[in-house]
Amino acid sequence: xxxxxxxxxxxxxxxxxxxxxxxxxxxxxxxxxxxxxxxxxxxxxxxxxxxxxxxxxxxxxxxxxxxxxxxxxxxxxxxxxxxxxxxxxxxxxxxxxxxxxxxxxxxxxxxxxxxxxxxxxxxxxxxxxxxxxxxxxxxxxxxxxxxxxxxxxxxxxxxxxxxx
Numbered sequence: 001x002x003x004x005x006x007x008x009x010x011x012x013x014x015x016x017x018x019x020x021x022x023x024x025x026x027x028x029x030x031x032x033x034x035x036x037x038x039x040x041x042x043x044x045x046x047x048x049x050x051x052x053x054x055x056x057x058x059x060x061x062x063x064x065x066x067x068x069x070x071x072x073x074x075x076x077x078x079x080x081x082x083x084x085x086x087x088x089x090x091x092x093x094x095x096x097x098x099x100x101x102x103x104x105x106x107x108x109x110x111x112x113x114x115x116x117x118x119x120x121x122x123x124x125x126x127x128x129x130x131x132x133x134x135x136x137x138x139x140x141x142x143x144x145x146x147x148x149x150x151x152x153x154x155x156x157x158x159x160x161x162x163x164x
Contacts, residue, residue, distance in 0.1 A: 004050075007042050009035050011154055018157040022134065039066040047071060057081035064090045064098070075100040134158030 007026040008019045016027035028038040039048055047068035053059065057080025063073050064086065073096065091098065103111060125131035136158030139147040147160050 005043075007039055007048060015157055018134075022132075036062050036066045043068065050074070052076060055080045057084055060084040060098075061086055061090070064094070064096060067094060067096055070095050071097070073098040076102065135161055137161070138163060 005026075006024045007028065008024045009028045009030045010016050010019055011029065011031055013029055013032075016029050019027040026038070026042040028035045028042075040046070047066055049068050049071055051063050051067055051071065051073045053063055053073055053075050054077040056075060056078035059080055061084070067073060071094065075098065090096070103114070106114075122131065126133075134157065136156040137147070137150060138161045139150075141162050141164050144162055147162055150156055151160050
């Protein structure tokens, strides 16, 4: 929606098809493909300019390898763990910028500024139907355990919603 060439990594061919259907330019199944090689191929060998990483752990060195020179990696979660061994020479030679971001330590004023920016830049896309949230499944609150099982299975595409 913002003019980016979107490359996504997913854990199944079904999820790859879903992402392509939602507008991703490239969907890489990390279980069957080398996502570093596939990312480099999809970018003409340059690598990705920006990587949004929720995995961390042992994926971090691979993200550094998949990043372009002067690339940016934004860490927003650590699903594979917070500790990692990296080769600092890769960061230096590629002039990478690896930063982290989470809302938790931000002030109320910072959170309000983020909410205002979302309202100004993202909400119009939602209103116009150019950006659509994907609801994968809905469960009543009484079935929260089933919703959690669904999430743990990694078979879902989209958000899992609990209704009250």
